[in-house]
Amino acid sequence: MAMKTVKFSKRDAPRASARTLKAVRAAMARDGAVVFDGLFPLPLLKKIRREVLRRHESGELRARGLVRDIAGRYAAVLPLQGPLLSPRLYADPRLADCLSVLLGADYCLGSVEAVVARPGAVEQHQHIDGPIRFDRALRGRRIPYSGDLSDLPPYAVTLATPLCEQGPDNGPTALWPGSHRAALRARPPSEAEVLRKFRGEVMTGPFGRSYLFDYRLFHGGLPNMTREPRVLLVIVFVRPWFRDPNLADVRPGLAIAPRALARVPEKHRHLFRLAPAARRALWA
Numbered sequence: 001m002a003m004k005t006v007k008f009s010k011r012d013a014p015r016a017s018a019r020t021l022k023a024v025r026a027a028m029a030r031d032g033a034v035v036f037d038g039l040f041p042l043p044l045l046k047k048i049r050r051e052v053l054r055r056h057e058s059g060e061l062r063a064r065g066l067v068r069d070i071a072g073r074y075a076a077v078l079p080l081q082g083p084l085l086s087p088r089l090y091a092d093p094r095l096a097d098c099l100s101v102l103l104g105a106d107y108c109l110g111s112v113e114a115v116v117a118r119p120g121a122v123e124q125h126q127h128i129d130g131p132i133r134f135d136r137a138l139r140g141r142r143i144p145y146s147g148d149l150s151d152l153p154p155y156a157v158t159l160a161t162p163l164c165e166q167g168p169d170n171g172p173t174a175l176w177p178g179s180h181r182a183a184l185r186a187r188p189p190s191e192a193e194v195l196r197k198f199r200g201e202v203m204t205g206p207f208g209r210s211y212l213f214d215y216r217l218f219h220g221g222l223p224n225m226t227r228e229p230r231v232l233l234v235i236v237f238v239r240p241w242f243r244d245p246n247l248a249d250v251r252p253g254l255a256i257a258p259r260a261l262a263r264v265p266e267k268h269r270h271l272f273r274l275a276p277a278a279r280r281a282l283w284a
């Protein structure tokens with residue numbers, strides 16, 4: 001069955017309707033992913049594209065924001081300035097309603113990154129972004145938690161928006177819908193098992209399409225065979241206790257200066273609570 005696409009309509013203005021929320025929740029439970037058409041205004045996305053490409057082309061994005069670089073595809077934290085600080089991006093009320101249904105009302109931003117698939121980027125290995133494991137060790141032997149965690153609600157989700165038309169040949173992401181429920185088994189499935197049991201979907205579509213996926217969902221980047229870099233805007237939303245293992249070696253995941261944070265409307269400031277600028281320094 002194909003993944004669910006949600007297109008917000010008049011019924012969802014200004015807040016997401018009960019019907020939309022039910023559809024998002026059902027899709028995230030079944031597939032671990034849902035597609036949003038036209039969530040963000042194109043002029044805003046174009047401004048962000050210009051800014052990210054400028055930082056990419058100057059080399060600054062990689063030099064200053066690099067989280068990891070695998071197979072010609074690098075992820076870098078974006079500085080939250082200019083168009084990236086538009087509440088229409090991080091606090092769209094319809095999106096906020098969807099995220100509250102999935103992560104609870106006290107969800108917040110985990111990180112804002114760009115994933116740049118450079119020309120020639122090759123296929124990325126299949127992976128999940130954030131496993132939570134309750135293993136124990138006994139004399140060096142790993143003892144997995146034996147209970148069934150497959151029904152856990154999401155604890156972190158990625159909202160991915162390609163900042164261009166995403167075709168099959170410019171480095172799209174492949175998702176394996178439904179595989180999020182297998183990720184927390186005592187023995188996580190092998191790549192072969194995921195390929196056998198779940199049908200992969202390649203996330204292509206027009207500029208302006210976004211997709212939201214569960215941190216437990218198996219996915220991987222496909223090759224970029226074009227001459228243009230493919231820029232993916234990645235906004236991670238988390239339950240407030242979740243710490244992203246992908247950011248274990250770097251800080252911050254939210255690069256916002258104290259002055260910029262002060263300009264964030266009060267009602268949205270809680271979204272930035274994991275940013276160093278939002279935290280009270282002790283023993284300073």
Ligand SMILES: [Fe+2]
Binds near residue numbers: 128129219
């Ligand atoms: Fe990933």
